[in-house]
Amino acid sequence: MAVTMAACSLGLHFSADKNIASVLMLKASSVFDATATTTKPCYINLLNKTRMTSSGITIIPRATPVADVEDGNQGDTDTIPTxxxxxxxxxxxDATVVEITFGDRLGALLDTMNALKNLGLNVVKANVFLDSSGKHNKFCITKADTGRKVEDPEDLEAIRLTIINNLIQYHPESSSQLALGAAFGLVPPKEEVDVDIATHLTISNDGPERSLLYVETVDRPGLLVDIVKIITDINISVESGEFDTEGLLAKAKFHVNYKGKAIIRPLQQVISNSLRYFLTRPSTEESSF
Structure with a gap:
């Protein structure tokens, strides 16, 4: 991942009033228009917000399989790609860049793009390229009302879950490859990953003014929102990031700083302990109290 070094200040907005599940299942009713604005390279700066409220993520319903698949290869018996x-x-x-890879099974993704448009987003199809890992579909997303890139972590999580939900609708066999398949897929994963073993955290200096935080853990709905909340709740500023959903795991890379400086070792330990505690602690249902 190449990081451009021009800084721009954008607010990090956070609200507990959104119901992500309610907007994820909206179906597209119009044809995708690929004649949207172009974008320019840069570097995003997400300003710090402290004491943010809980995300209130709701698991979306199981997807309904569709009879027609974009590439017509749903019935393939070869190994299911991740x-x-x-x-x-x-x-x-100016835009949030999204890349989707699923072997050579993905088609034009028009349904996914229309679903994102129904979230109040503009979608610009950038390019499709094929390499040894499969077909990569890369496109850019901006907010329809402002024309700017998506900043709110809840909106970013809605984008992620919308894409995965549409992927599962067109390729129901893929739900067995995704941790989120247990939440809203047709076939849950055959294996369960131990979250304590799968969770890896590293923080390293990336110059005098920032550090690079790497988080790898078992994926689940709302994970992106929770990670950002944990970081900002301890007064750490999130400058930029990349969030990858890869099968059963989620991998996040964030450039972070504390008051414009790289994170010192004692504070690195605080961040690591906080993330590990909230990512690996066992969950308890409220009804059990």
Whole structure:
């Protein structure tokens, strides 16, 4: 992931009033228009917000399979590839860049783009390229009302879950490859990953003014929102980031700082302990109290 070094200040907005599940299932009713604005490379700066409220993420319903698949290869019996969804806030000044890879099974993704448009977003199809890992569909997203890139972590999580939900609708066999398949897919994963073993955290200096935080853990709905909330609740500023959904795991990279400086070792330990505690602690249902 290439990071551009021009800084721009954008607010990090956070609200507990949104119901992400309610907007994820909206179906597109219009044909996608690919004649949207172009974008320019840059570097995003997400300003720090402290004491943010809970995300209130709701698990979306199980997807309904569709009879027609874009490439007509739903019935293939070959090895099911691992779906990868990358949300990149680093590489573009004016747009959030999304890349989707699923072997050679993805088609034009028009249904996914229309679903994103129904979230109040503009979608610009950038390019499709094929390499040894499969077909990569990369496109850019901006907010329809402002024309600017998506800043709110809840909106970014809505984008991620919308894409995965549409992927599962057109390729129901892929739900067994995704941790989120247990939440709203047709076939849950055959294996369960131990969150304690799968969770990896590293923080390293990336110059005198910022540090690079890497988080890898078991994926689940609302994970992106929760990670950002944990970081900002301890007064750490999130400058930019990339959030990757790769099968059963989620991998996040954030450039962070504390009061404009790289994170010192004692504070690195605080960040690591806080993230590990909230990501690996066992969950308890409220009804059990």
């Amino acid at each position: 779906p990868i969804v990358i949300i990149d806030q680093d590489s573009d000044l």
